[in-house]
Amino acid sequence: MTHSMTGFARVEEEFSWGRLSCEIRSVNHRYLEPSIRMPDSLRVAEGSFREQLKKSLSRGKVEVSFFLKQENNDSAQINPEALNGLVQLLSAVSAKVPNPAPVNPLEALRWPGVLQANELDADTLVAAANTMLQKTLTDLQKSRAREGEGLAQHIQDRLSAISQHVATLRSELPALTAAQQDKLSQKIEALQVDVDQDRLAQELVIIAQKSDVAEELDRLDTHIVETQRALKQTGPIGRRLDFLMQEFNREANTLSSKAIASGVTQIAVELKVLVEQMREQVQNIE
Known part of the structure; x- marks a missing residue:
């Protein structure tokens, strides 16, 4: 399941000794960057809290805040x-x-x-905070999963559009190549000069090879399949998707450089737009 790096969760509970709450906010980041704010009475457990964060999250800038309000009326x-x-x-x-x-x-x-006020037993407070942190992390993961589903659907829609463009270009490519060759032959005839037909045939083959984008279209299809497969995987996939976006963009640039007609250029531009839209969303995926 795809998880976003953006999320929010808050858990609050009442105890006999007071009220304790935990709040977690996370945004996208290249690595896991946790920061924890807590009362001094919980500072002894900071290492344990950080270990919990590392086990539950792999990427994101994560801010954890604990709030403690101790009831003093009965214990004063x-x-x-x-x-x-x-x-x-x-x-x-x-x-x-x-x-x-x-x-x-x-x-x-x-x-x-x-x-x-009677001092609250440190072990009791730390145990309650540990349990609360785990509950808050669970809620955060659910929040990130819900947003991740939306990101995955956004990417799937763009992949479908790319697949349609690839299919269109693949079906039109033979006609475009033939038209380019006819155009060159007509220009030569207009010059009314004698041309070595063997040399002309060689030049036409060279032009056809330079304008052949079948390999790029095949790689685009492969990238589409690989991206769809990655979206179905469990665990962090953000870095892999980021690499695939670079490969998509590379193929779109190659298509643009090999364009032999305005239609090919237009499709290459559309592909670049779609890839950039996906790349923006991939930046938020864990």
């Missing part, structure tokens, strides 16, 4: 040492200031270090 605790230190400071201030205003307990809780 008072730090006795910080609170005692605050009380001592307040006592010192009260001794210096006559008739001090009473301290609001809620204001005391806002003092840095007085209210603490």
